[in-house]
Every structure is written in C-alpha cells, then in structure tokens.
Amino acid sequence: MNAALQSETTRSNGPLYYHDAKFDTPAVKLLPADFFVTDSDLVLVTVLGSCVAACLHDAQAGIGGMNHFLLPDGDSSGAPARYGSYAMELLINAMLKAGARRERLQAKVFGGGNVLKGFTSNPVGTRNAQFVTDYLAAERIPILARDLMGIHPRKIWLFPHSGKVIVHRLPHAHDVEVRREEFVYKAQLDKKPIVGDVELFS
Numbered sequence: 001m002n003a004a005l006q007s008e009t010t011r012s013n014g015p016l017y018y019h020d021a022k023f024d025t026p027a028v029k030l031l032p033a034d035f036f037v038t039d040s041d042l043v044l045v046t047v048l049g050s051c052v053a054a055c056l057h058d059a060q061a062g063i064g065g066m067n068h069f070l071l072p073d074g075d076s077s078g079a080p081a082r083y084g085s086y087a088m089e090l091l092i093n094a095m096l097k098a099g100a101r102r103e104r105l106q107a108k109v110f111g112g113g114n115v116l117k118g119f120t121s122n123p124v125g126t127r128n129a130q131f132v133t134d135y136l137a138a139e140r141i142p143i144l145a146r147d148l149m150g151i152h153p154r155k156i157w158l159f160p161h162s163g164k165v166i167v168h169r170l171p172h173a174h175d176v177e178v179r180r181e182e183f184v185y186k187a188q189l190d191k192k193p194i195v196g197d198v199e200l201f202s
Contacts, residue, residue: 020045023157030068033081037065037094037160044158047170048111050125052084052132052148053156055108056091056141057163058100064160065098067091071124072131084131092139107136108145108165110156125149 020027112129129148
C-alpha cells in the first residue's frame with residue numbers, strides 16, 4: 001500500500017523519512033499540520049507541546065495513521081490541516097481510502113500540554129485536548145488511550161500496523177525548543193490569517 005501524507009508546512013519534498021535509533025526502525029517525522037497513514041512496518045514520530053496528535057487504527061486491516069494539529073478550529077482555506085476540525089477529517093478519510101473501515105476505527109490521543117504561557121487567555125492546549133475528545137465522541141470513535149494536558153511536552157511513537165503507541169514525557173529542558181516550534185506556526189497564522197519516563201499504551 002502507498003502511504004498517504006498531507007503536509008501544510010513549508011516542506012515541499014514530501015514525508016520526512018529517517019532512521020529512528022531508539023527502536024532501530026525506519027520512521028517518519030510529523031510536524032504541525034502533517035498527517036500520515038500507512039500499513040507499512042515503520043514508526044510515526046512527533047513532538048507535542050500544546051498541539052495534539054490523534055492516532056487512529058484499524059486492527060483488522062493493520063492500518064494506522066496520525067495527525068498533528070495546532071489549533072482546534074478555523075477557516076479551512078489556506079492551511080487547513082493546522083486546525084483539528086479539518087485535520088481529523090483528513091486523517092479519517094485517508095484511513096478509509098487506505099482500506100480501513102469506519103466502524104473498526106479506534107483512537108489514542110496525546111498532547112494538549114499548556115507549555116505556551118501567554119499563548120492565549122484560554123490555554124490552547126486545553127482547548128485542543130477538549131476538541132479532540134469531543135470530536136471523537138461525536139464521531140463514535142472509541143478512545144482506547146489518552147495522555148492529554150498537563151505541563152510537559154511529549155514525544156510519541158506510533159507503530160501503525162499494530163496500533164501500539166509509546167509516549168515519553170519530555171523534561172522541562174525541552175520546553176524552549178517545543179515552544180519555539182509552535183510559536184513559529186502561531187506567527188505564520190498571525191501574519192497570514194487563514195479566511196518522564198516511557199508510558200506504553202497497547
């Protein structure tokens with residue numbers, strides 16, 4: 001099966017493939033506004049601050065996918081996959097196109113940490129976390145595991161074929177790096193308004 005990727009970042013050369021040393025396996029790194037669906041034997045990796053990643057899996061088909069969105073909702077023109085409301089549609093549709101069945105979809109959700117002080121008066125991490133849980137409830141897609149909100153950034157690994165997800169809560173030493181990445185995306189939106197340890201989830 002061909003993997004599917006939609007990128008709304010400035011990258012124009014396709015998926016960011018690399019070799020993940022932690023698990024000694026081919027990997028794809030997702031940035032904000034990316035999503036990726038595959039049945040291949042690789043791992044999908046992303047780092048989250050206030051952003052949220054939803055991981056979907058169809059166990060019978062052996063297909064999994066992940067997105068990474070910055071804000072709960074917004075106008076779908078311009079850079080729509082930045083917004084959860086559109087990023088979830090893209091991910092679900094890509095799963096179905098790849099051969100998954102909607103009634104078999106299961107979810108695991110991560111991120112929404114309030115690491116961006118002053119981002120808004122209403123913390124964006126909390127809004128992202130509430131959005132993804134409400135959206136999946138409305139779509140009747142069960143959430144099997146979640147690690148949302150709090151104050152720590154996270155790094156997650158999704159193994160699409162099995163649906164296994166590993167979460168690593170990053171120490172505050174990584175806050176500056178994660179904040180910088182997310183502020184870059186916030187700045188782009190402002191300039192061009194758009195009309196601790198490893199936890200294993202299996």
